[in-house]
Amino acid sequence: MPFNQKPQKFNAQINTVTIGSGEKAVTLGGGSTFPFYTFDAPAENAPKVGVEITDMGLEGMSAGIKAYYDGAATMGEIAKKASEMEGADFVALYLEGGDPNGADKSVDELIAIVNEVAAAVDCPLVVEGCKNVEKDAELLPKVAEALQGKNVLILAEKEENYKAIGAAAGLAYNQIVGAESAVDINLAKQLNVVTTQLGVDAKKIVMNVGTACAGYGYEYVASTMDRIKGAALSQNDAMLQMPIITPVASETWSVKEAMASEADMPEWGPQDERGIDMEIMTAAADLAAGSDAVILRHPQSVATISKMIKELV
Amino acid sequence: MAKFVTIGERIHCISPVIREAMATRNPEPILKRAKEQLDAGATYLDVNIGPAENDGEDLMKWAVKLLQENFDNVPLALDTANKKAIEAGISVYNRAKGKPIVNSADAGGRIENIDLAAANDAIVIALCSAEGIPSDNDERMMYCQNMLERGMGLGMDPQDLWFDPLFLVVKGMQDKQMQVLEAIKMFSDMGLNSTGGLSNNSNGMPKHIRPIMDSALVAMCMMQGLTSAIVNPCDLRLMETIKSCDVFKDNTLYADSYLEI
Numbered sequence: 001m002p003f004n005q006k007p008q009k010f011n012a013q014i015n016t017v018t019i020g021s022g023e024k025a026v027t028l029g030g031g032s033t034f035p036f037y038t039f040d041a042p043a044e045n046a047p048k049v050g051v052e053i054t055d056m057g058l059e060g061m062s063a064g065i066k067a068y069y070d071g072a073a074t075m076g077e078i079a080k081k082a083s084e085m086e087g088a089d090f091v092a093l094y095l096e097g098g099d100p101n102g103a104d105k106s107v108d109e110l111i112a113i114v115n116e117v118a119a120a121v122d123c124p125l126v127v128e129g130c131k132n133v134e135k136d137a138e139l140l141p142k143v144a145e146a147l148q149g150k151n152v153l154i155l156a157e158k159e160e161n162y163k164a165i166g167a168a169a170g171l172a173y174n175q176i177v178g179a180e181s182a183v184d185i186n187l188a189k190q191l192n193v194v195t196t197q198l199g200v201d202a203k204k205i206v207m208n209v210g211t212a213c214a215g216y217g218y219e220y221v222a223s224t225m226d227r228i229k230g231a232a233l234s235q236n237d238a239m240l241q242m243p244i245i246t247p248v249a250s251e252t253w254s255v256k257e258a259m260a261s262e263a264d265m266p267e268w269g270p271q272d273e274r275g276i277d278m279e280i281m282t283a284a285a286d287l288a289a290g291s292d293a294v295i296l297r298h299p300q301s302v303a304t305i306s307k308m309i310k311e312l313v
Numbered sequence: 314m315a316k317f318v319t320i321g322e323r324i325h326c327i328s329p330v331i332r333e334a335m336a337t338r339n340p341e342p343i344l345k346r347a348k349e350q351l352d353a354g355a356t357y358l359d360v361n362i363g364p365a366e367n368d369g370e371d372l373m374k375w376a377v378k379l380l381q382e383n384f385d386n387v388p389l390a391l392d393t394a395n396k397k398a399i400e401a402g403i404s405v406y407n408r409a410k411g412k413p414i415v416n417s418a419d420a421g422g423r424i425e426n427i428d429l430a431a432a433n434d435a436i437v438i439a440l441c442s443a444e445g446i447p448s449d450n451d452e453r454m455m456y457c458q459n460m461l462e463r464g465m466g467l468g469m470d471p472q473d474l475w476f477d478p479l480f481l482v483v484k485g486m487q488d489k490q491m492q493v494l495e496a497i498k499m500f501s502d503m504g505l506n507s508t509g510g511l512s513n514n515s516n517g518m519p520k521h522i523r524p525i526m527d528s529a530l531v532a533m534c535m536m537q538g539l540t541s542a543i544v545n546p547c548d549l550r551l552m553e554t555i556k557s558c559d560v561f562k563d564n565t566l567y568a569d570s571y572l573e574i
Contacts (some may be wrong), residue, residue: 189568197573231566240566241573305568 003031007040012236014229014292015203016045017243018174019090019153020124026089028292029243035290036151036230043313045312048089049283049292049306051082052249055097055105055113061297062253064272068299075113076120083121085299087306090096090124092155092295093117094250098130098139099205100247107139111146118147126178126295128155128247138162141168143282152249153246156180156208162195170200178245183210183220192239206292213251214282226291243292252278253297276300284308316564317555318541319413320390320508321347321355324376326363335362335372336467340379344535347380347526351387354556355546359400359416361392369398377402388415390438390543396429404435412436416543417477419443420456427460427474431467438508439464440477441496446486453478453496461505477509478521482516483526490514490530494537501538535562 013032018025030044057078058066068085070080082091095110097103118125127143127293129136140154141164156178157165170177177200181187188209196202209228214219231237252258258275260268270275280302283294287309296302323346326332334342347358360376363367373391380387388411391402399415406413414574418426421443430437441456443449443518457476464474478496481489500507514530515523528550530540535558546552553572568574 151532186567186569189566190570193568193570193574199572227566237566239568 004040005281009040009237010233012233012241013044014243015241016204016234017203017206018176019126019151019174020207021151021239022122022273023225024123025151026124026293028245029241032233034233035288045292046309046313047287047291049087049153049302049309050090050092050245050293050295051085051246051302052092052094052283052295052297053078053082053129053157054094055110056103062258062272062275065298075117076116078227079120083123085302086181087302087304089293089306090126091117091121092126092128094247094248095130095139095248097141098135099132101132102130107142107210110139111142114146115141118150118152124152125150126153126245128295129289133158133160137164140165141172143279144169147175148173152176152243153178153206155245157191157195159191162191163198166195167198168196169196170195170198170204175204177205179205179242180208181210183212183217183224185209185224185231188224188228189231189237189239192242196239200240202238207242207244208246209244211246211248211251211282211286213255214285215257216251216255218282220312222285222289225286229290244290245293245295246283246286247295248279248283248286249295249297252282256298262265272298276304280304314559315528315540316559317535317539318356318508318554319352319354319546319555320357320359321353321546322359322361322510322512322543323350323545323547324358324380325361325392326365327361332363335376335483336411337400338375338408343376343379344383347384348388349567350546351384351547353546353556357388357390357411357414359390359392359543361416361433361562362395362398363393365393365395365398369395370401371391373398374405377405381407385442386410388413392416394423396426399426399429403435411471416474418460420459424460426462427464427469428467431464432471432472432477435462436473436475437464437469438477440479440509442479446479446481446489448494450496450499453492454499457500471504475506475508478507479532480511480513482561483514484517485510494533497534497539498536501540506540507538508543511542511544524548524550530559534564535559 010032014029016030018027026048027045033040097105099272129140153176154169158180169175180190258278283305322345330342373504386407387407391399415430417438441453441458446452515526560567
């Protein structure tokens with residue numbers, strides 16, 4: 001009997017959300033198939049890859065990452081190099097130095113860095129808060145204000161601070177709102193509901209539904225993304241049709257496989273390679289499970305994942 | 314499974330306000346009732362223009378355009394005994410949000426409404442009755458088969474025949490209620506869609522009792538596999554019950570604000 005291909009068709013699609021402006025703007029989402037199911041329908045917008053830099057400069061980065069940025073002395077120079085990385089679609093500035101339990105930099109100090117980075121790059125920008133909910137509630141509205149007109153993605157509001165961040169980013173300063181939940185499908189949906197109830201346009205929201213490093217409870221991440229895409233497409237759930245962005249690097253570069261030095265773990269081989277492996281494995285799994293964008297650090301990971309995407313769509 | 318489809322029943326010429334608005338082509342009362350129902354969560358709106366023997370075609374066209382232009386092509390159920398009026402309504406109907414529903418055919422004198430739906434690529438409500446109330450489920454299922462075969466013979470997708478078991482009033486036919494529920498299960502086992510005038514069960518009961526009876530029945534019906542109902546969406550208790558059952562049936566993903574969306 002001949003094989004009759006029956007494409008799986010959904011009367012629903014993931015929202016398209018554009019970050020940045022001009023020629024280099026990137027558009028996430030738009031598809032109406034499961035990830036990479038190009039045999040059901042051609043991909044609308046290929047997943048995108050972002051390069052993460054932090055306000056702490058190159059402190060704590062692996063040798064390979066430091067080597068790539070060799071010669072870059074200021075945050076502006078680092079950002080420019082990041083934007084020129086092979087395979088990079090956007091730059092993600094992680095304001096980790098704002099964490100009150102870490103460097104505890106002031107909001108003004110961080111905004112100066114945000115402005116310096118924004119001035120140095122011509123690609124779309126994602127700004128990640130420090131992950132402390134109180135500090136982010138203060139910091140991210142200021143970031144949204146400082147970058148007015150640049151159509152940046154603010155990562156992220158959470159259940160505890162969505163009113164401050166969602167209203168500032170999505171209403172007052174017309175940026176894209178990142179909505180973050182921690183591997184919890186019900187909360188992912190709820191956060192989108194309450195954010196739209198603030199008045200934020202559903203088509204200006206991108207979700208970070210949580211991530212983990214491969215091997216660290218990762219199967220919950222995969223099943224969460226899978227369930228969200230399933231509800232978005234097969235149940236036409238408008239409150240789950242936002243594209244998904246996944247910050248991979250901050251997870252994968254903080255596990256022991258990526259951090260232990262070769263001197264401590266000679267049998268594990270070179271540290272840089274292990275970190276790259278973790279980053280690539282996790283990012284590939286995120287994309288296969290439904291991420292529309294991933295955020296990575298190492299130039300080799302960025303090049304590899306970007307090549308993988310090109311080959312698959 | 315898809316979410317339960319609610320068809321709002323409140324644009325009905327039996328209401329003096331609506332009848333007057335239809336007669337004088339006054340949009341306001343009709344738009345007001347449409348908005349109330351959509352805000353309350355109705356998916357489809359039923360447009361009942363009565364027998365409309367004189368100006369049915371013109372009236373249905375006017376109503377379809379009025380509602381779809383004002384409410385983003387809201388999908389509609391066209392409800393009248395006047396076949397030409399249904400066809401006229403379909404001729405101006407925009408399908409962006411869903412096919413039109415022909416309300417309704419039965420296995421007796423109104424069986425030709427299946428032909429009408431088939432010819433116009435519409436959904437049809439297929440009432441499992443010919444004359445009066447079917448005496449048992451053998452009779453119901455015979456009607457169901459007849460109508461299914463007729464529709465499929467005309468090239469219809471079986472999913473476009475929504476079978477109505479004929480809901481019965483509790484006061485007077487309490488002993489027949491389980492039969493109705495069993496019929497729904499039989500439709501569901503055959504993979505068929507189903508709908509009906511569920512609030513018929515509580516006819517003649519005090520006003521404050523009706524939402525309670527309707528909600529209990531809709532929950533039991535959804536358990537049996539009912540996929541839609543023609544209801545008053547402004548009945549908050551009923552809509553909350555439907556949304557909750559949709560969660561239990563995994564038709565929609567739970568979120569704390571699920572009642573608000």
